[in-house]
Amino acid sequence: xxxxxxxxxxxxxxxxxxxxxxxxxxxxxxxxxxxxxxxxxxxxxxxxxxxxxxxxxxxxxxxxxxxxxxxxxxxxxxxxxxxxxxxxxxxxxxxxxxxxxxxxxxxxxxxxxxxxxxxxxxxxxxxxxxxxxxxxxxxxxxxxxxxxxxxxxxxxxxxxxxxxxxxxxxxxxxxxxxxxxxxxxxxxxxxxxxxxxxxxxxxxxxxxxxxxxxxxxxxxxxxxxxxxxxxxxxxxxxxxxxxxxxxxxxxxxxxxxxxxxxxxxxxxxxxxxxxx
Amino acid sequence: xxxxxxxxxxxxxxxxxxxxxxxxxxxxxxxxxxxxxxxxxxxxxxxxxxxxxxxxxxxxxxxxxxxxxxxxxxxxxxxxxxxxxxxxxxxxxxxxxxxxxxxxxxxxxxxxxxxxxxxxxxxxxxxxxxxxxxxxxxxxxxxxxxxxxxxxxxxxxxxxxxxxxxxxxxxxxxxxxxxxxxxxxxxxxxxxxxxxxxxxxxxxxxxxxxxxxxxxxxxxxxxxxxxxxxxxxxxxxxxxxxxxxxxxxxxxxxxxxxxxxxxxxxxxxxxxxxxxxxxxxxxxxxxxxxxxxxxxxxxxxxxxxxxxxxxxxxxxxxxxxxxxxxxxxxxxxxxxxxxxxxx
Numbered sequence: 001x002x003x004x005x006x007x008x009x010x011x012x013x014x015x016x017x018x019x020x021x022x023x024x025x026x027x028x029x030x031x032x033x034x035x036x037x038x039x040x041x042x043x044x045x046x047x048x049x050x051x052x053x054x055x056x057x058x059x060x061x062x063x064x065x066x067x068x069x070x071x072x073x074x075x076x077x078x079x080x081x082x083x084x085x086x087x088x089x090x091x092x093x094x095x096x097x098x099x100x101x102x103x104x105x106x107x108x109x110x111x112x113x114x115x116x117x118x119x120x121x122x123x124x125x126x127x128x129x130x131x132x133x134x135x136x137x138x139x140x141x142x143x144x145x146x147x148x149x150x151x152x153x154x155x156x157x158x159x160x161x162x163x164x165x166x167x168x169x170x171x172x173x174x175x176x177x178x179x180x181x182x183x184x185x186x187x188x189x190x191x192x193x194x195x196x197x198x199x200x201x202x203x204x205x206x207x208x209x210x211x212x213x214x215x216x217x218x219x220x221x222x223x224x225x226x227x228x229x230x231x232x233x234x235x236x237x238x239x240x241x242x243x244x245x246x247x248x249x250x251x252x253x254x255x256x257x258x259x260x261x262x263x264x265x266x267x268x269x270x271x272x273x274x275x276x
Numbered sequence: 277x278x279x280x281x282x283x284x285x286x287x288x289x290x291x292x293x294x295x296x297x298x299x300x301x302x303x304x305x306x307x308x309x310x311x312x313x314x315x316x317x318x319x320x321x322x323x324x325x326x327x328x329x330x331x332x333x334x335x336x337x338x339x340x341x342x343x344x345x346x347x348x349x350x351x352x353x354x355x356x357x358x359x360x361x362x363x364x365x366x367x368x369x370x371x372x373x374x375x376x377x378x379x380x381x382x383x384x385x386x387x388x389x390x391x392x393x394x395x396x397x398x399x400x401x402x403x404x405x406x407x408x409x410x411x412x413x414x415x416x417x418x419x420x421x422x423x424x425x426x427x428x429x430x431x432x433x434x435x436x437x438x439x440x441x442x443x444x445x446x447x448x449x450x451x452x453x454x455x456x457x458x459x460x461x462x463x464x465x466x467x468x469x470x471x472x473x474x475x476x477x478x479x480x481x482x483x484x485x486x487x488x489x490x491x492x493x494x495x496x497x498x499x500x501x502x503x504x505x506x507x508x509x510x511x512x513x514x515x516x517x518x519x520x521x522x523x524x525x526x527x528x529x530x531x532x533x534x535x536x537x538x539x540x541x542x543x544x545x546x547x548x549x550x551x552x553x554x555x556x557x558x559x560x561x562x563x564x565x566x567x568x569x570x571x572x573x574x575x576x577x578x579x580x581x582x583x584x585x586x587x588x589x590x591x592x593x594x595x596x597x598x599x600x601x602x603x604x605x606x607x608x609x610x611x612x613x614x615x616x617x618x619x
Contacts, residue, residue, distance in 0.1 A: 072512060094511065095514040098513050103508075105506075107508065107509075109509070110504060110505060110506035111359075111362065111618065113560050113618035114504055115560070118560055118561060122504070122505055125513040130495070132497065132501060132563065
């Protein structure tokens with residue numbers, strides 16, 4: 001390891017710390033402009049283990065997308081640090097990062113003329129040569145990604161022919177084909193009906209369990225996330241909490257999400273109830 | 277990007293059509309020359325008439341090569357711009373690149389009188405036309421690029437490209453106001469577009485621009501594929517956006533700038549051909565699309581040129597008018613049939 005890198009050293013390395021793959025310490029996120037910086041969310045702390053499915057919840061505008069953009073290296077953190085595999089995120093080049101972290105964004109692919117097979121194949125770009133030739137290994141990864149997301153039958157369809165639910169599965173397949181230990185998804189369940197919302201989240205759970213991927217996603221489906229995730233990050237105006245969903249319920253953390261006079265969290269059912 | 281089928285048959289048909297159009301182009305004109313005579317000239321056996329040999333070797337062959345280079349190059353430039361700006365209506369013409377080239381040439385031709393005499397004639401040599409046109413288009417593209425880094429909205433960039441176009445047109449009209457009739461005529465004939473009257477030296481210079489542009493485009497094919505997902509996705513796959521954008525814009529300005537200098541601002545080929553090719557090639561892979569667009573552009577330009585020289589007559593129509601007359605109905609037909617233009 002080069003001298004002067006901000007590599008974390010551990011005095012005590014127990015089995016849990018060894019498995020930490022993504023960690024945030026006193027992280028503040030937001031935007032910098034000429035007039036100074038505007039902090040959107042602060043005091044974010046979490047450590048995510050390998051193979052965990054983590055849901056991120058919070059009201060609109062609380063900073064979920066900003067945090068995800070910061071974690072994926074698309075924008076800089078205002079303060080605090082992010083460690084990916086115990087190495088500071090800022091030390092990764094964009095090319096190195098592409099082999100560690102893949103994303104599923106809220107935006108659809110710019111060209112809807114892409115076929116599903118072409119789109120998923122693009123996930124192999126960090127590994128292919130200068131002209132993008134696919135090796136046998138690449139093709140294997142692409143077919144596996146299509147299989148596990150159940151999109152093999154769509155392979156020759158064009159993106160403009162797909163429904164929102166199918167398009168979301170294809171986007172996940174592309175991220176999966178990128179073969180990174182971490183997949184980060186920004187609101188993967190928006191625009192989907194209740195069946196597809198559950199389907200997508202169950203698919204994420206399957207990916208985390210079967211291929212030991214670490215998956216972090218933001219969502220508004222709090223009740224589904226409580227049922228399916230290993231850990232949750234609850235973001236509210238004053239504080240952010242990171243823990244098991246069950247512990248977060250018993251600590252009453254979900255009550256802090258929304259104004260109580262309109263909607264309230266029922267700890268027994270794990271659902272939000274509209275106040276009459 | 278994985279290719280679900282091979283396009284060998286497509287390429288075979290296109291290549292045969294290109295060769296046929298090439299021979300047809302050489303054969304037709306004010307003087308009709310039989311194809312077997314042309315083949316005989318190619319194999320060094322000479323033609324039955326001395327003048328035929330002269331017409332083919334010194335006039336029609338350079339013109340046919342110019343047509344192929346210009347058509348192919350402009351079509352590739354159009355494809356690059358459509359993918360870079362992820363807008364089906366983009367093309368060198370729409371983004372004001374041709375207007376920039378026109379301004380460069382206008383300043384050179386109309387401003388040459390300011391230098392006068394020997395320097396004036398020197399300025400009007402073939403190289404200086406290329407340089408003026410390439411510089412003009414490169415400056416406009418750099419301005420568009422500077423805007424691109426500030427504004428993310430592609431529609432805004434297109435409108436700004438149009439604005440650049442109208443500013444350069446305005447500057448050209450101011451320059452025209454102060455020019456004499458002879459210079460004005462020279463400029464207007466340049467703006468009509470002309471594939472003829474090319475020396476072999478000119479064809480060589482054009483080929484160098486063409487090759488440089490095509491090699492840069494092929495080198496960018498992987499990045500172009502990545503850009504189809506959008507900038508954020510491309511970035512997340514390790515693509516260096518600024519470097520890619522610069523390479524693509526450099527390739528476009530070399531291609532469009534160089535070609536515009538030699539043959540004038542030829543419209544529509546850059547916009548129409550990529551859309552035409554997408555009808556027959558069901559892939560978005562630029563490694564397939566680039567050569568297909570290249571051949572198709574060359575083919576279309578050869579056909580347009582054959583029509584422009586009005587076979588069996590003494591007249592030659594401006595090539596720019598023919599490409600628009602053929603190009604515009606094609607785009608309209610595509611829109612009516614598909615209702616949607618993809619990129």
